[in-house]
Amino acid sequence: MKVSPTPTTGFFSFSPMRCILYALLCCLPVCAFAAGTYPQTIREAGDRTVSVGKAYQRIISLYPAHTENLCSMGAARQLVGISRTDSFPEKIVELPRFSARDDAEKFIAHHPDLVLVRPMIERAYPELLKKLKKSGITVISLQPGSAEQMFDYWLALGILSGHQQQAQAMVAEFTQKSDLYRQKLEQRPLNTRPVVYFSAIHKKMKTFAEGSMALFVLELAGGRNVAGDATRVRSTNIAYFGKEKLLSRGEQIDIFLSQHGRMNPASREIIASEPGFKAIRAVREQKIYLVEEAIVSRPTMRLLQGIATLENILYPVAGGDQKEKR
Structure with a gap:
């Protein structure tokens, strides 16, 4: 099985150089990108x-x-x-x-x-x-x-x-706030993070491809992707995993996430009643959560909202109300 760890390299990783980059981004309105x-x-x-x-x-x-x-x-x-x-x-x-x-x-x-x-x-x-x-x-x-x-x-x-200055400000804000999640993540040992299956299109048994917005959100929220070896569909952010492979890893899955929207209208009830899905521990334990497609799949500032939403699901505060569960 390939359970994807949280990346420690790449543009979104936290390092002293990123702090320098953030400082430079804050200064960009007076630099080369002036309106x-x-x-x-x-x-x-x-x-x-x-x-x-x-x-x-x-x-x-x-x-x-x-x-x-x-x-x-x-x-x-x-x-x-x-x-x-x-x-x-x-x-x-x-x-x-x-x-x-x-x-x-x-x-x-x-x-x-x-x-x-x-x-x-x-x-x-x-x-x-x-x-x-x-x-x-x-x-x-x-x-x-x-x-x-x-x-x-x-x-x-x-x-x-x-609106170059405003775009640079968006980059700077997102960089700063995502780094706060990265720092928090580094305090969570990899083997303690929940193993997650993240459904992109339920009826086709498709998940998200490595590098996609949704997996970036999942990783920063502190989840481990059980479907790291899913096959990317053409050049899209979607990947084919297949029902047989999903069920074979069912006992390892702590949380079943599903984006919810036009691309994937499946309800919690539809997922729970899918033939064979009782082999998935998260389904048996009723740990199925729907998350708005727009905050996990679209390349906007609301990905920060998506990270916060998934973090609340993966690491619920005692007595908290997980409104995404339906």
């Missing part, structure tokens, strides 16, 4: 380099993480449209809604100067993007493939929207 400095270069999906000559003022976002991050850095007023699945923050819910299934004319009628997509849309709807570009609209595809790429993604959004 209004253009052109600048970003790297979009597919490792393509893009030169950005200005801050865009009329943005349509087709991915909730783009929307949330733009709002977090103060660019909400530049949004003229959002995806049909956007629901956070509340102040944007009345904006016009768009889908990649809409025709190009609907987008063009709202006069955007930038449409933000992610690779899934880029692959599935190339003709739409081609028409938008032909009409003079800039189309940028962004989505970090791992937790370590998240900061560059935020900085790219800051450059595109003209």
Whole structure:
């Protein structure tokens, strides 16, 4: 069995150098990323380099993480449209809604100067993007493939929207707060941390791939991933584990976590009644917890909320109310 330990290397590990980096990030508003400095270069999906000559003022976002991050850095007023699945923050819910299934004319009628997509849309709807570009609209595809790429993604959004300073502040805040969890984690011996199965898509028996946002959250919260050898599905953050392998490790699983949302609507009852799942100790002991998809899978500041939520599940305070259990 491969139970993944908490990483001790990489960008999110705690070290004296990270403290220096945090200090430098706090000073960045007076450095090279000062607002209004253009052109600048970003790297979009597919490792393509893009030169950005200005801050865009009329943005349509087709991915909730783009929307949330733009709002977090103060660019909400530049949004003229959002995806049909956007629901956070509340102040944007009345904006016009768009889908990649809409025709190009609907987008063009709202006069955007930038449409933000992610690779899934880029692959599935190339003709739409081609028409938008032909009409003079800039189309940028962004989505970090791992937790370590998240900061560059935020900085790219800051450059595109003209909120570089605010994006740098997000990086600094996240760095500082995640390091506090890292320090706490170092006080917990590896063999005392709960072993967890984290379900991404229950009906397909899929979990999360190494390096994904969800496993980053789980690791910082103090959990050990029982499915560290799951097979990544293409270049996604999802991995196939399979029911047979899951059941074979059932006695080792202390906690059964499941993200809950559009991608994985499975209820606690559905999970508990899955044929064969009584072989999983966490299921027998009713230690099944649903966690909002948005706070564990989306590359936003709310991953900090996800870490806190999972930490409360894994290390409950005596008498505490674990509201995520359903």
